[in-house]
Amino acid sequence: MTRTALVLGLLAALCHPAAAQSGDAKAELARLKPKDFPSQPIEFTVVYPAGGGMDVAARLLAKHVEQASGDRIIVNNRTGGAGMVGHAYLATQAKPDGYTVGVLANLMWGDAMLRAQGRWAYTDLEPIAYVNTDALTWVGPTEGPYKGMSLKQIVQAAKDKPGTIRVATVPGSMWDYIIEQIEANSGAKFLRVPFQGGGAGIAALVGGNVDLAQGFYSEFRGYLDANKVAPLAVAATSRMDFLKDMPTFNETLGGNEYTWQVIRFAVVPKGTPADRKAYLAASVRAAMHDPELVAEYKKTGAFFDPKLANSSDLAKDLGDYAEAERAFYQKTGRLK
Amino acid sequence: MEALSNLAAGFGVILTPQNLYFCFLGSLIGTLVGVLPGLGPLAAMALLLPVTFTLTPVAGMVMLASIFYGAMYGGSTTSVLLNIPGEAASVVTCIDGHQMARQGRAGAALGIAAIGSFLAGTVGIIVMTFCAPAISAIAIRFGPPENFGLMVLGLVCTLYMITGSPLKGALMIALGFLGAAIGIDVVNGKERFTFGSINLTGGLDLLAVVIGLFGVTEVLANVERLVHGSLLTGRIRNLWPTLDDWRASWRPIVRGSGLGFILGLVPGGGPVTASFMSYALEKRLSDTPQRFGKGAIEGVAGPESANNAAVAGSMIPILSLGIPGNPVTALLLGALIIQGIQPGPLFMTQRPDLFWAIVASMYVGNLFLLVLNLPLVGLWAQLLRVPYHILFPVVLLLCVVGTYSANKNVFDLWVMLGFGVAGYVLRKLEYDLAPFVIAFVLAPLMEQSLRQALVMSPDGAMILLQRPITAVLLAVSAVLVALMFRRQSTHRGGDL
Amino acid sequence: MFERVLNAFWILLGAAAAAYAWTLGLVGPSGPESGFFPLIAALIVMGMGVALMLAPSQRATAPEFPRSAALHRVLGVVAGLALMAVALPYLGFAVAGALTMLVLLRMVERVSWTGSVALALGSVVVVMWLFGNVLGMPLPRGPWGW
Numbered sequence: 001m002t003r004t005a006l007v008l009g010l011l012a013a014l015c016h017p018a019a020a021q022s023g024d025a026k027a028e029l030a031r032l033k034p035k036d037f038p039s040q041p042i043e044f045t046v047v048y049p050a051g052g053g054m055d056v057a058a059r060l061l062a063k064h065v066e067q068a069s070g071d072r073i074i075v076n077n078r079t080g081g082a083g084m085v086g087h088a089y090l091a092t093q094a095k096p097d098g099y100t101v102g103v104l105a106n107l108m109w110g111d112a113m114l115r116a117q118g119r120w121a122y123t124d125l126e127p128i129a130y131v132n133t134d135a136l137t138w139v140g141p142t143e144g145p146y147k148g149m150s151l152k153q154i155v156q157a158a159k160d161k162p163g164t165i166r167v168a169t170v171p172g173s174m175w176d177y178i179i180e181q182i183e184a185n186s187g188a189k190f191l192r193v194p195f196q197g198g199g200a201g202i203a204a205l206v207g208g209n210v211d212l213a214q215g216f217y218s219e220f221r222g223y224l225d226a227n228k229v230a231p232l233a234v235a236a237t238s239r240m241d242f243l244k245d246m247p248t249f250n251e252t253l254g255g256n257e258y259t260w261q262v263i264r265f266a267v268v269p270k271g272t273p274a275d276r277k278a279y280l281a282a283s284v285r286a287a288m289h290d291p292e293l294v295a296e297y298k299k300t301g302a303f304f305d306p307k308l309a310n311s312s313d314l315a316k317d318l319g320d321y322a323e324a325e326r327a328f329y330q331k332t333g334r335l336k
Numbered sequence: 337m338e339a340l341s342n343l344a345a346g347f348g349v350i351l352t353p354q355n356l357y358f359c360f361l362g363s364l365i366g367t368l369v370g371v372l373p374g375l376g377p378l379a380a381m382a383l384l385l386p387v388t389f390t391l392t393p394v395a396g397m398v399m400l401a402s403i404f405y406g407a408m409y410g411g412s413t414t415s416v417l418l419n420i421p422g423e424a425a426s427v428v429t430c431i432d433g434h435q436m437a438r439q440g441r442a443g444a445a446l447g448i449a450a451i452g453s454f455l456a457g458t459v460g461i462i463v464m465t466f467c468a469p470a471i472s473a474i475a476i477r478f479g480p481p482e483n484f485g486l487m488v489l490g491l492v493c494t495l496y497m498i499t500g501s502p503l504k505g506a507l508m509i510a511l512g513f514l515g516a517a518i519g520i521d522v523v524n525g526k527e528r529f530t531f532g533s534i535n536l537t538g539g540l541d542l543l544a545v546v547i548g549l550f551g552v553t554e555v556l557a558n559v560e561r562l563v564h565g566s567l568l569t570g571r572i573r574n575l576w577p578t579l580d581d582w583r584a585s586w587r588p589i590v591r592g593s594g595l596g597f598i599l600g601l602v603p604g605g606g607p608v609t610a611s612f613m614s615y616a617l618e619k620r621l622s623d624t625p626q627r628f629g630k631g632a633i634e635g636v637a638g639p640e641s642a643n644n645a646a647v648a649g650s651m652i653p654i655l656s657l658g659i660p661g662n663p664v665t666a667l668l669l670g671a672l673i674i675q676g677i678q679p680g681p682l683f684m685t686q687r688p689d690l691f692w693a694i695v696a697s698m699y700v701g702n703l704f705l706l707v708l709n710l711p712l713v714g715l716w717a718q719l720l721r722v723p724y725h726i727l728f729p730v731v732l733l734l735c736v737v738g739t740y741s742a743n744k745n746v747f748d749l750w751v752m753l754g755f756g757v758a759g760y761v762l763r764k765l766e767y768d769l770a771p772f773v774i775a776f777v778l779a780p781l782m783e784q785s786l787r788q789a790l791v792m793s794p795d796g797a798m799i800l801l802q803r804p805i806t807a808v809l810l811a812v813s814a815v816l817v818a819l820m821f822r823r824q825s826t827h828r829g830g831d832l
Numbered sequence: 833m834f835e836r837v838l839n840a841f842w843i844l845l846g847a848a849a850a851a852y853a854w855t856l857g858l859v860g861p862s863g864p865e866s867g868f869f870p871l872i873a874a875l876i877v878m879g880m881g882v883a884l885m886l887a888p889s890q891r892a893t894a895p896e897f898p899r900s901a902a903l904h905r906v907l908g909v910v911a912g913l914a915l916m917a918v919a920l921p922y923l924g925f926a927v928a929g930a931l932t933m934l935v936l937l938r939m940v941e942r943v944s945w946t947g948s949v950a951l952a953l954g955s956v957v958v959v960m961w962l963f964g965n966v967l968g969m970p971l972p973r974g975p976w977g978w
Contacts, residue, residue, distance in 0.1 A: 040973070049663055050382040051670030059674060063389050077382060078743060080538020081520050085745075088534040117532065166792050172525025193480075193792045194523045196784075200603075203659045209479030209792065218673060222658040222680015299676055503880050503887070507842060510876035513869065514849055521866045528856060528866055529849075552913065559909050560902045725943060729936040730955050732909070733929055736916055737959055737971065744972075749917040757910060764897060765838055783869045790863035 025286040029069055032282050034275045037098060041072040042280075044266075045094070045102045047086025049079050052197070053134065053218055053300070057264055058103035060296050061131060064287035071283070082172075087111045091120035096269040098276030101284075103131065106263040107173065109322045113329060114172075122322055124270045127314045128277060129284035131264040132302035134216045135236035136174060137246070139205065139229040146211050151233040151252045154212065155188050162189030166210040168201025169194060174260040175201075175214050178235055178249070180332065181257060205229060216262070217242065217301025235260040242301065263305065265318060339466050346692025350700055355395050359697050362399035363704040366406015373414055373731070374547050374738015376423040377407035381667050385674075393675040393690055398697040400671055404664055405457060405647040405698070408607060409705045412449040412640050413716055416442055418731060420551040424542055425607035425643040427773060428615045430550055432628060432635030439631055442717040444577040448585050448633055449640040450709040451577075456593035456641035457702040460648025463597060465695060468684070472656040475601050480788035481799050485809030486602055487782035490609055492813040493616035494774045495820060499629050504767050512775025513783075515540055522780075523787045535747040544739050544751040545776060549769050551735045552756025555728050557763060581633050588618050588638035596642030600649020603661040604781040607643035607650075612774045614642035620816075648698065655691060656684055834897070839885040846878025912936045925971035929956045 044062050048054040055077065062073040078086040087108050094100040102125060112122040141147050146154060146165070158165045167190045169175040175198070179190055190212070195201045198215030205213035206228045213220075213229070217240070223229040231246045235258050239248060249258030266284050268277055287293055294304075311317040329335040349355065369380040381400050388396030411422030416433035429449065436445040463471075491509070498505030518529040519539025530536040577585070595617060596610035618638040619628045628635050653659040658679035660666035672679045677687060684691045719727075739752045759769055793799030801807050853874055856867030898906055912935045919928035933952035937943045943951070963971055 049666060050378065050385070051660065051663070051667035056670045056673050059385060063386065075386070076744060078745070080743065082525075084520075085534060085538040119534070164794065171523065191792065193788055195788070196522050199660070203476065203657070204479060207476040207479055222678050222682065225678065226681035228681060296676065300673060503883050507877055507880035510873040510880070513873040514877070517870045517873070524866060526856070526866050528870065529852065556906050556909055559905045560898045725937070726951065729933045729951070732913065732936065733933060733955055733959060736913070736929070737925075737963060740920070741963065746917055746921055749913070749920070753910065753913045753917060756913070760906070765835055787863055796863075
């Protein structure tokens, strides 16, 4: 199906077709719009490189926010230090004038608690809207000695032969944490091979260089379709709609502590004027109600946490998750 | 042959006015972006990503891909004319290309660069057409040990690039590694050499370093000497390469194409590494290596072909496996996902229309670029006539914007300035700057791969010998090092 | 003389880096730690510095550092770029860029006033148009909104 392109010359002709918005959302937006705002493009800051999962989510969001509000949005990647540079920029340097919106993940909390060294806290960034959630998934090989095994069997194998099963991990992140939890609870011992991201680890799995990999649906779906990886378990509270046969970690290993997800949400720097903050929040929410965006997100394997999607106090609900993470850090000795 | 009929179908898709328009647009923007110092294809593609939302997947992907190799064409222009690289993959072209320009042979340099790029790109695409599945089966097996072997080979080739004192060259390489160590250690997440600075946590930006060392340094050196007049030391002659130029260039072009294509396949490789290694290879194979650095056309033909072939090579992992090997292909991956297309091993069979259209677009794009760039060669060469005191502020302005645009961080400007001053001083004291940059790019990849390999190996370092590809790469490296020492002892000249 | 100073600098830099690398940890349970390779590199820097210090200088002439007018030109460029880096966040690209170019054109190369202003303004406008409109990347604005 072809769509006619409306590009005029070299200018990014971002057309704003009348989106199928409910009249309510649009009316609300018009009501909340502050005078003279925005008078220049709004920056959506992404702290990870272009093309990655976060970036894709942010760009889809920006596209629909533009359609919903008519404002010009520019996605800007401020990368470096595995997100640290961008987070610090948003928390300490970005002007709280409503022209900067951060599209972040809960990974920011780890940076704030463990690596910010007191220069900023996660409360310096005020959440305005929830976007989506992606749950960490373990995938196994379809060839080799571990093929066809379930999660339970692999954990057992790691117990029987400690330190031989190679797991791809990203050091200093939830990839590591879940391995730690499993090892602590079951006495198994894995061999952690470090990579820069989930995707690299999954590629290594397919190439036979590791035995287990961790990542998100969008990262391994291509391989799943080609039957090169086998999904083992997902670190969420309930099963995924698109992989109904894949159990959760909690189901398989018991308990309810194996919840490791990337929660994406939009923030503004603390101190942003209340009217602009409310308008931005409404714009993002309007975009999130667009069924087209919901469908696009679902295709990437993301889902919507009902608690956050229907939250009446997003800052508090997200804060609960943040404090739970802090408790984990304290329990495991990373934080005093 | 099935591949040919698929390719024909791909051409059928691409040869529509709309798709051709976007292929052309991408090539044009890519060239522009390549010419502007500092601004690289990644930034341009990221900026234009929103435009692709309103386009068909074919048009969008074709446009983005064209920007990628367009930048490789454009990058050689400022390198040759101003000794300022258009982007990191064109640094090596500065070395001999600019000397040729000073001698009035800018036309020949630019011409060979353009034609070499076209030939290399075409060869790469042809190989891609017929061998993609086979190649990707091998590429997927490349794990940390293989990457390590490749990086070692690359670093060894760096040694060949050293002109002048080997002691100083080794020092520059070691410094390059230290410079790259600033930031986060990817293997365990710890910060190194950051001293509490948030900006340093991200490490030194490659573009800022390159523009500083090769752009600002160059301006400082020129400004010191030139009061009036332009960069030219002689008349502009030879707007086209001569027959002699062709004779000297065709073999580097062939070698560069092969080398570049292979390097494009592996993660961490890509056009930058390919250009450096090609230069080193040509210098090593030449009977008269002392000409390198003074206007040897092989030093332009090889690297320029290599970086274009590397583009074709790097498209294979992304199109047939869904694995991005460098940030640019990672962006292409993201663009595909946004369009709702799932890259992966089945991409070729699920969306043959899109796959083959992209492949076909690469042929067409390469042709566009040749047609775009060749006639402009004469025009660009005239740019050298502009009096330097008017030229350089504009050039510096572009450097500043280009560097700033990467991360929107003023810190990068300070990095650029700092390296500019340092480079200026070091050049005065006869230090070669290129080895620093190569080490800066390669050494961290080498370190990461080695440590990953050691972690995953039950037998420690033995894994390097147990895996055949790695063992071969390391053996070749060892041989090259031995040959180099032998050459040093027979050519007993040069200062220490 | 300059070479001596530089070689001493390498030795000091190498030593400092080596000491710092040592504190990062050298060998861990699974192989080299964060400090291992930086230590090797730092030792190489130090070693080369020492070797260069001891080796007889083969240079025919001393390196020529610029004097008076040439030195002013070089320093002028450095100052111009520093001005740009300092002013950009506060004055925005247009003003900072134009000012810097004026400095570079006037002070360094003594282009006429009218010529300098024209070229400075012209370049800044073209660059802002090129990046802002053509490439879709607006450059930082100053306190006056542009």
